[in-house]
Amino acid sequence: xxxxxxxxxxxxxxxxxxxxxxxxxxxxxxxxxxxxxxxxxxxxxxxxxxxxxxxxxxxxxxxxxxxxxxxxxxxxxxxxxxxxxxxxxxxxxxxxxxxxxxxxxxxxxxxxxxxxxxxxxxxxxxxxxxxxxxxxxxxxxxxxxxxxxxxxxxxxxxxxxxxxxxxxxxxxxxxxxxxxxxxxxxxxxxxxxxxxxxxxxxxxxxxxxxxxxxxxxxxxxxxxxxxxxxxxxxxxxxxxxxxxxxxxxxxxxxxxxxxxxxxxxxxxxxxxxxxxxxxxxxxxxxxxxxxxxxxxxxxxxxxxxxxxxxxxxxxxxxxxxxxxxxxxxxxxxxxxxxxxxxxxxxxxxxxxxxxxxxxxxxxxxxxxxxxxxxxxxxxxxxxxxxxxxxxxxxxxxxxxxxxxxxxxxxxxxxxxxxxxxxxxxxxxxxxxxxxxxxxxxxxxxxxxxxxxxxxxxxxxxxxxxxxxxxxxxxxxxxx
Numbered sequence: 085x086x087x088x089x090x091x092x093x094x095x096x097x098x099x100x101x102x103x104x105x106x107x108x109x110x111x112x113x114x115x116x117x118x119x120x121x122x123x124x125x126x127x128x129x130x131x132x133x134x135x136x137x138x139x140x141x142x143x144x145x146x147x148x149x150x151x152x153x154x155x156x157x158x159x160x161x162x163x164x165x166x167x168x169x170x171x172x173x174x175x176x177x178x179x180x181x182x183x184x185x186x187x188x189x190x191x192x193x194x195x196x197x198x199x200x201x202x203x204x205x206x207x208x209x210x211x212x213x214x215x216x217x218x219x220x221x222x223x224x225x226x227x228x229x230x231x232x233x234x235x236x237x238x239x240x241x242x243x244x245x246x247x248x249x250x251x252x253x254x255x256x257x258x259x260x261x262x263x264x265x266x267x268x269x270x271x272x273x274x275x276x277x278x279x280x281x282x283x284x285x286x287x288x289x290x291x292x293x294x295x296x297x298x299x300x301x302x303x304x305x306x307x308x309x310x311x312x313x314x315x316x317x318x319x320x321x322x323x324x325x326x327x328x329x330x331x332x333x334x335x336x337x338x339x340x341x342x343x344x345x346x347x348x349x350x351x352x353x354x355x356x357x358x359x360x361x362x363x364x365x366x367x368x369x370x371x372x373x374x375x376x377x378x379x380x381x382x383x384x385x386x387x388x389x390x391x392x393x394x395x396x397x398x399x400x401x402x403x404x405x406x407x408x409x410x411x412x413x414x415x416x417x418x419x420x421x422x423x424x425x426x427x428x429x430x431x432x433x434x435x436x437x438x439x440x441x442x443x444x445x446x447x448x449x450x451x452x453x454x455x456x457x458x459x460x461x462x463x464x465x466x467x468x469x470x471x472x473x474x475x476x477x478x479x480x481x482x483x484x485x486x487x488x489x490x491x492x493x494x495x496x497x498x499x500x501x502x503x504x505x506x507x508x509x510x511x512x513x514x515x516x517x518x519x520x521x522x523x524x525x526x527x528x529x530x531x532x533x534x535x536x537x538x539x540x541x542x543x544x545x546x547x548x549x550x551x552x553x554x555x556x557x558x559x560x561x562x563x
Contacts, residue, residue: 088325089290090318092247092283096260098147098239098270099211099278100140105235106210107134107177112237114276118230126210126235128173133364136161140208140237143269144184145370145378147239148206150263150385153188155375159207161365165358169229170213178209178240180359184368190243191387192259193401194252201256202244211236214277233277239270245284245295250314254307257281258409262386266411274305283314287321296321297331301345303338313338317345389414397427406435413439413449416456423460426467433463437480454483462490470494474546504556507540507548511556514539525561533557 105112108125125132148155160182163175188203213234217224241260247253261279264270272279281304286296301317304310317336324331336345384392386408393404393414408414413434420430438459442452462483466476471494479493514536515522525532533554540553 087290088287088322090248090285090287090314091245091295092249092253092285092314093245094243094247094253094256095282095284096241096243096257097211097280097282098241098264098272100143100237100239101269101271102137102139102143102237104137106137106140106208106237108235110235114278116232118228119232121232122234126172127231134177134362136365136368137237141184141368141370142374142378143237143267144206144208144239145375146267146382147241147264147269148185148188149375149379150267150382151185151188151190151203151206151241153185153203153206155185155370156182157370157372158182159184159368159370161208161362161368162359163362164209166356168212169227170215170231170234172213172231172234176210176212177362177365179207182367183207184370190256190259190263192255193405194255199246199252199256201246201252204242204244206239206241209238209240210234211238250311250318253283253314254311257307257310259386262409266383266385268383274307277305280305281310283310283317285314285317285321287318287325297333299331299333299345300335301338302335302348309338309340312340312343313345316343320345383411393417397421397431399427399431403428403431403435406439407431410449416449416452419456420460420463423457423464425460425463429463429467430460433459433480437477441484453485453487454480458483458490465490465494469549472546472548472550504552507544507552507556508560510540510543510548511553511560514543515557515560522561533561536561 099112102112104110105121105126108123110123110126111121113121125134145155159179161177162180164178164180165175167174183205185206186204188206189200190203191198191200193199211233213229213231216228216230218226218228243256247256261270261272264279265272270279274280283301283304284298285301286298288294288296299317299321301313304313316338321331332350334350335348337348338345389408390401390404393399393408394401397404399407406413407417417430417434420434421427438452438454439449442448462476462479465471465479466473471479479490482488482493483490518536518539521532521535525536536557537550537553540557541548541550
């Protein structure tokens with residue numbers, strides 16, 4: 085319905101990469117046997133007192149600064165009250181009226197258009213436990229609870245309702261995840277739940293200023309599922325309005341198998357949680373000097389790195405975007421550049437040959453069997469003319485399979501033939517053997533030369549210098 089537009093806001097929960105939990109000393113490591121990383125504090129036993137994890141606060145400040153947010157000199161923890169089996173205290177320690185940071189933004193480019201999405205707030209809280217259902221949640225006869233995750237430090241990053249399409253929402257999430265991983269404050273693993281997203285979506289007439297009926301969508305564990313879930317939900321709401329149905333404010337779950345959203349419960353309002361300041365935690369006071377110190381130690385972030393790759397290395401915007409998508413990939417690329425390789429040549433080989441092979445094998449750049457120094461050495465041999473482009477790809481295949489050194493492969497197999505005298509003899513033999521294509525070329529059929537070049541390359545097992553072969557053939561076939 086072209087007369088309607090979607091309004092989307094995202095709430096991202098990012099688990100903070102600390103060794104211990106938000107308010108106790110229990111390990112925050114993922115993957116331990118159920119209920120082994122717990123203590124009286126994170127289980128909410130009577131009489132215990134929480135203590136704030138300073139490193140979690142530092143990482144949240146680092147994130148807020150990277151998102152251009154304003155750091156509050158004083159923030160406050162509150163109790164968010166609700167009853168659910170994965171919440172042992174029957175409340176969650178979070179921040180509400182006085183969050184750690186407000187008024188930031190995330191910028192990205194989509195389809196050639198730059199978008200700037202406001203960040204309403206970044207605040208700290210503790211994670212909940214994990215329910216394991218016996219079968220599908222809606223029909224499960226029983227559920228088990230694992231409290232290992234309960235109390236793990238979380239940042240909640242709440243966007244303004246500035247997103248308008250599912251594609252924008254997915255790109256916003258990719259950009260935000262890249263920032264968090266660059267900062268080394270979150271591993272960004274959506275499958276393990278350390279980076280997860282809830283979406284608030286509504287539709288309204290184009291040009292309207294008031295929001296429509298808001299629906300929260302949960303259970304989206306990949307960028308693709310976020311995009312598909314939002315696309316479905318927007319269409320569902322638009323159809324309801326078209327048919328005169330009444331939309332209700334509710335929470336819906338995305339079912340990836342059926343590719344639909346399903347109603348879960350009515351959507352709570354803030355007052356339903358009965359927020360009040362946590363009496364066991366004093367206000368969080370952040371000294372300006374500490375904020376300045378954290379700001380000075382911020383790393384180069386993806387957007388700044390992308391611009392630098394374009395300006396310093398002369399890369400197209402697309403190449404720079406791909407190569408800065410992860411910190412590890414950007415570091416791999418620059419390690420090749422430091423070995424005096426041509427920036428564009430490195431870009432082509434990393435993006436096409438290396439990433440293509442890694443993606444096929446389900447690996448990332450950190451698992452590359454070819455270190456950047458060896459890829460640079462291979463490209464150095466190619467640039468010097470010691471090997472041809474065809475040989476370089478053969479060398480690459482062997483390096484990928486066996487971690488071989490390109491210099492050793494060259495020593496064993498031999499390099500490109502660049503001796504004009506040696507090639508002239510082969511050229512004369514090819515001309516003598518293929519009178520037909522020779523006659524066609526001399527009558528003006530330029531493509532016949534390609535056949536003759538191929539025959540010379542075949543006779544040399546692909547080792548002849550193609551440029552030199554072309555020159556020698558053209559000279560020998562001249563009238």
